[in-house]
Amino acid sequence: MTQPFIKLENITKKFPGVVALNNVSLDLYQGEIHGLIGENGAGKSTFIKVLTGVHTPEKGEIILKGNPIKIENTKHAIDLEIGCIYQELNNIPQLSVTDNIFLGCQLKKKSGLLDYETMHKKARELLKDLGQDIDPTLPIEKLGMGHQQMVEIVKAITKDIKMLIMDEPTSSLSETEVKELVDAVRKLKNKGVGILFVSHKLEEIFELCDKVTVFRDGQHVITGNVSDFTNDLLIQNMVGREITQQFPKIEFKKGEEILKVENFTRYGVYRKINFSLSRGEILGFSGLVGAGRTELIRGIFGADPIDEGKLYLNGKEVNINSPEAAVRNRFALLTEDRKTQGLVLNASILSNLIITCLCKFKKGLFLDNTKICKAVDHNIKSLQIKTPSPDTLAEQLSGGNQQKVVVGKWLNSDAEIYIFDEPTRGIDVGAKVEVYNLMNKILEENKAIIMISSELPEILGMSDRVIVMRNGNITAEIKRNSKQFTQEDIMHASWDDSAIKE
Amino acid sequence: MKNANGKNIDYKEVLSKLGPLLALVLVSIALSLGTEQFMTVGNITNIMRQASINSLIAAGMMMVILTGGIDLSVGSITAFAACVMGVMIKNGIMNPVLLIVSGFGAGTFVGYINGILLTKLRLPHPFISTIGTRNIFRGLALLITAASPISGFPKAVQYPGTGDIFLGIPVSFLIVIVMYIGIHIFLNNTALGRHIYAVGGNKEAARLSGLNVNKILIIVYAICGFMCAFAALVMVGRLNTAFPLAGSTADMDAIASCIIGGVSFLGGKGTIWGTLIGSLLITVLRNGLNLIGASADMQLVVIGLVIIVAVYVDVLRASAEAKSKRLAAKK
Structure with missing residues (x-):
């Protein structure tokens, strides 16, 4: 094949505490479907965001048709003919299919009014090109997810996209819809569009892609022709994360x-x-x-x-x-997102800790403040929450200490079944171990x-x-x-x- | 049953869209059977006249709510625009063109300020910015008129509020119809109109599609101010007086018209015709309750109930739709 449409060289992107992409290089060609797979947190999303200009890499070069460039933002990426269909579709549900396709680039009549006749016709034709018979006058929310995807693809085509990134396009589609999408993507490929196909479904990779790349822990593991791989070989390449951390597991x-x-x-x-x-x-x-x-x-x-x-x-x-x-x-639910669902951020640690058990501290009609302070002091000590005072606001704590406050809140509520959703996300290693120790403590109490x-x-x-x-x-x-x-x-x-x- | 495109007609959807219209028709039938005066030419033209001021304000409010916003200053804008015209005649300026242009200028300007406060000053919600201007411009209306009504407008300025065309149809209602048709075309057949729906439907997606969301919002609030000025013109004409305290409940009536007419409070959904029906329904109810001899207190209770029932029906429809969508995934 000739020159790659876009060439990424030694891309490195760091976030506080993690290297999301570590020295990653990849060539993407027009007219080729390139699969990208990897475990959660392997760096796929960050890679997409580098291509669409959402993230700027710290190191590395992006070369578009032979010229080094810097992708400024999403709009700039579209100008460079790089488009992305996100898993969370970016459409306006109440507007019609046509309105969504032509949003921001509507066709007008001489009078300045919108030329819906031509737009509907064009939308219908473009959808037909992809093998779809969709009424473009319908509000998009009336369509199934599969058809909504098709509209997104058409939206990209009207913007002359040459490199289309599809982030798990089939994750919410039914089997028939997947088949239709696969056909549409092939048609795009034949038109000379390059596709980066991120998927969690290996069979789709084998059915659809020409090449496949595996990421693991922010690193590029392997790229090759799909025909050279088997199911097992791909999985082997995805696993093998080293377990460097020690877990304080106690079996009760x-x-x-x-x-x-x-x-x-x-x-x-x-x-x-x-x-x-x-x-x-x-x-x-x-x-x-x-x-x-x-x-x-x-x-x-x-x-x-x-x-x-x-x-x-x-x-x-x-x-x-x-x-x-x-x-x-x-039951106690410790949500994934502590900041919006777990804590009252602008309230004190004390208020957060006793929010589930205020009735325990009643003395007559009023609350017994001495008793509360005692209990909270005990909480802070036993949970090892690092804070200058119980009156410190929850938002001023580190992620790990915030998580400890959430655990403490539920411990005070006499909960017996603790549901942790991603208990250590965004917490540093030391604090992680402390959260695990708290889990052991919960089990020790026969919960x-x-x-x-x-x-x-x-x-x-x-x-x-x-x-x-x-x-x-x-x-x-x-x-x-x-x-x-x-x-x-x-x-x-x-x-x-x-x-x-x- | 199939429509012209060969697609199945969804009866439930048609019914839900026609719900407010159906209510309006039923109420009208009930009133014409129950009272002798309701179905008279005099009363019908009366209703048209009564409905026109609120309908003009509600049209502006409708566009604001479409963007997911709210404008609590509409009553103050209306009074302020009226008083600007009043102060001019007090100072001897009787040129009708000059008066009308100043009235519109004043209303549009306040609307523009609302837009600027929301976008450029980044006040977190239009509830805040417009509650501010609501107070400011009510205060200014009182200040410039020294808190007393001003009368004596020239005939040409009175015409939109008092004139009739044929069959006794008031000019004010004709203005409403013309403006509503204009807004219908604006919202459905111009790029800016579609962008207003887009901003209300999904602001982030609209921004990522390259729309200038701030500009669109400023224009919408300015249009709302313009519509309030139109209402002010009809108001001073009808009473031949500018009252600085006029329109104190205009905001709630306008919002109620939109809600009854099916405009979504979350933005992105609603039609101008629904708003007209909402406005007419409120007026007809008030009129009918007057004819029956119900007290003003009772009217408040009834209008309140209608608002709640109208939205509850909409909620029921939406949750039924969501469930049937989920059950369809069962297959």
Whole structure:
């Protein structure tokens, strides 16, 4: 092949605490579909953002058709004929298909009024070119996700995009829709458009791509022709993250069953989920981002309604239809996003810690301040929260200490089932260990933990049992003492559709 | 059943869009059966006259709400524009063109200020900026008139508020119809109009598509001010007086018209015709309750209930739609 359309050389991008991309080089050609795969946190998203001008790399060169350039921002990237279809589609749901396609570049009649006749016609033609029969006058929110994707592609075509990045385009599509998308992408390729296809589905990589690249921990691992790879070979290249960290895991004796989930289903999100949880146990949930793990625990916690399913607490069926009911039944949810969902940031540590248990501190009609201060002082000591005073605002703490406050808040509430969603995201290594120690403390009190984590080392380091999810289904359940309790086996279950049991 | 494009007609959707119109028709039928005066030419033209001031303000409000905003200063803008004209005749300027241009200038200017406060000063929400200007321009209207009404407008200025065309149809209502058709074309057939929907629907996506969101917002608030000035013109004509305290409940009536007419408070959704129906429904209810002899207090209760019921029906429809979409994924 001739000169690459865009050539990235030795790109390095750092964020506080992590090297998101480390010396990555890649050539992308027009008329070629290039697959990009890697585990959560491998650097795919950062790489996309470098190409679209959202991030500027610290080191490295970007060469467009032979000329070194700097991509300033998203708009500049589009001017350079580089476009991206994000997983979260960027459309305006209430507007029609035509309006979305021509937003910002509408066609007008001589009178200055919009020429809808021509625009509708052109939109219809462009969609037909991709094999789609879509009524362009419909509001886009009336279309299914597959058709919305098609509109995004057409939007890119009208902007003369030569290099189209597609970030997990099939993650929310049905099987038929995927087939249609695959056809459309092939048609684009034949028109000479280059495509960077980021996917979590290996079979799509094999079906669609000419080349494939694997990233791992921000590094480029391998690039090659798809025909030179097998399923196993790709997975082998993705795993192999070194476990450098030590985990303070203590295995406690398992008590009786505390929670049983039966046939939990929310159509289109997760279905027929069954599992149980015992006292003294950490049940890890592994899987790719978007596998339905967070949605499942939101369903269990009553934050979103479920369509089918039953929930048993200590052997008794309970109906949890709101987070309030969940808390009453001694659940605690430690959300992924502490800042917006876990803490009242502009309130003191003291207020945050006692928010769940104020009634414990009543003295007659009033609150017993001495008792509160005592309890909070005890909290701060036992949780080892590093703060000058209990009156310090939560927003002034580091991520690790904030997480400790969230744990403390729930410890004070007498919760028995702790659900941690990404418990150590954005926390430095030292603080991570302290959070793990708190988990041990929870288990020691004969309580139980569900832990969602996208970090395989964390899953392997702390779980007593791990459940792997893919596309809303459970694909594997592996005990800590099993021979399959390895990175490779978990990866297989989270990447391979054939692992889904009906 | 299929429509011209060969697509299936969604009855539920048609019904939900026609809901407010249906309510208007039902209320009108009930009133014409229940009272003798309702279905008379005199009363109908009366309703048109009563509805016109609120309809003009509601049209401006509708565009603001489309962008996901709110304008609480509309009543003050209306009074201020009226008083600017009043102060001019007090000082002997009786040229109708000059008077009307100044009135429009004043209203549009205040709307422009609202837009600037929101975008350039980056005040976090139009609720704040317009509650500020609501007070400022009510105060200024009182200051420039020394808090007393001013009468004696020239005939030409009174015409939009008092004149009739044929069959006794008031000029003011004709203005409403012409303006509404104009706004309909503006919103649906010009780039700027579509951009207003885009900004309200998804501000971030609109920005990433290369639209100048701030400019669009400033224009929308200025248009709202312009529509208030139009209402002020009709108002001084009708009463031949500029009242500095006029329009003190105009903001809530305008917002209520939009909501009843199905304009989404979150922005991006709504039609100008829905707003007209909302405005007419409020006026017809008031008129009818007057005819029945219901007290003013009772009228407040009824209008309040109508607002809540109208939005609740919309909420029910939206959640039913979301559920049927989810169930479709079951397959």
